[in-house]
Amino acid sequence: MVDNQIATSIRKRRKFTKPSSSAVRAVLSAFLTVPEDEVQLESFASYQGYYTKIWFALAQGEQLENLQPLTDEHIRIIVEEITKVSMDGSACHRPVLREALWKEPHFPASSNSIDQLNRKIELSLRLWLVLSIRDGYASTKKSIAWDDTTSLQDFITKQFRKPKLLSPLNEKIFDFVLPDNFTVIKVRRYSGIEIEWTSSFSEHLDLNRENRTLKVFRMKHYVYGLRKSKIEMIPNEVIDEYIKTMNLLFPSSDPKTQKFLRKRLKKQSFGMEGPVGYPGPLYLSDFHFWRDRLSTLYAEFCQPPPSMTQLFNDRRNVLQWYTFWFAVLIVGLTLVFGIISSVTAGLSTKFAYEALLLAREAADSSRACPPVACGLVKM
Structure with missing residues (x-):
């Protein structure tokens, strides 16, 4: 009991040191497989906030004590080792990765048990791939874990499953153009759905009908950096579709959308400026990995407004709107x-x-x- 009180007191007094710019630049260089001098930190302000938040959360809890010694350098070495194994398309298995890390001076077996090293690997993957891998701070508690029997590539692929293909006739129900007014601004106005930013890529477009909230993964620029990486950890199709959803819901040419982002995000851009332009008309059939969530959101968008406030502002059907106001x-x-x-x-x-x-x-x-x-x- 006394030991627990002492440990709690120590954690309360523990000072948190924000990761330096040079440390973050080195880590991003390893994550994106680019030289350090090509990493422009101002373009990754949202990711820096996420990276700092993870370290702060660890410093305030018991996890950091169980992971010691652990620094930015340990994270970088783990990711570089995974990259080295995966560069030629080979599958990365956790037992093989552990053996390789134990040979590194930073990971002596005497102070890195199997469980401790597994936790460090999971933290590195969480920071690298922005997924809730063994995340005790996950907003929706949808934490996932990598085991010794599955390759890292298969583990990641399972997080982004394509929907089952329907018959050609049934597939045609998705073959329609998503309207230009299907944006976050109009979704909030007509459907009363509020935006909740998430740092977990797999939670993107997760709609909670009861709370009327839509989760949006905010680090668009960072994910696009992963797309250009020399190795493909998250399937490129998944990232491409994600970029399309962001271009659709947050059009850069819409002044109201930009005003909303400036108001909600204040000094941080969260990568919303995006490196990819609007691709033109989008069909729902263009999406596979995000189709279920996008179609659910669109169906909610097409429903009659849930309150009188939304009803007064709903001009999607001009004739209906004028008829309503005439009545x-x-x-x-x-x-x-x-x-x-x-x-x-x-x-x-x-x-x-x-x-x-x-x-x-x-x-x-x-x-x-x-x-x-x-x-x-x-x-």
Whole structure:
């Protein structure tokens, strides 16, 4: 009990040192397989934030104690070893990777048990491939783990499965152009769905209908860097489709979208500027890996607005929108004229009643006054 309290106290007092620019540049060089002098850190501001956040989370918890010794250099060496094995297309298996790392001066077997080395490998993969691999801080708790029986390539491929192909006739239901107004701005306006940024690539376009939130993977520029890497860890088709979804939902030519990003992201771009231009009309059938999530979002987008606020702003069907507002106008005028008629009728009734009272008072006065008193009898 006392030991736990001491450990907790030490963690609270532990100071966190932000990774230096040179360390991040060296790591990005290994991750993207490019020379260090070609890494422009300002283009990876979003990734630097993610990288720092992971190290900060580790420093505040027990995980860093279990992973010691661990530095940026350890991460770089692990990724470079995986790259070396995978460069010629060979499969990378974890037992073979461990044996290779134990031969490195940074990973002596005396201070790197199988479990400790596995944890370091998983952390390196999490930082490199932006997937929730054994992630105790995953936002949706959808943590995944690599084992000793599956190659790294197969493990990653399983995270991005293509949907089962339907018959040619049924496949035609996806053969339509996604409209230009299918953007994040319109999704928020018409469907009441808010954006939740995620740092896990596999969570991209995960829609929560109950909370009305859509997860969007924000590090577009970094993933595009992985696409240009010398080795293909995440399938290029997956990244290409991801870029298309971002170009569709966040068009760079739309001023309202750019205003939204500036407001929500403030000083950080999160890679939303994107290195790829808008590719032109997109068919839903162009997507395979992200089709299910994209079609779910589009179906939600096409539903009637869930609230009156969204209904007032919904101009997707111009005729329907004008019909709605014409009906609102008619109802409004009917209510106004009804109120005016009610007020007029009330006033008329009031005036008639007052006239009746005056007439009765005059009649009563006439009966109460004798002829002599009234000067009507001649003497």
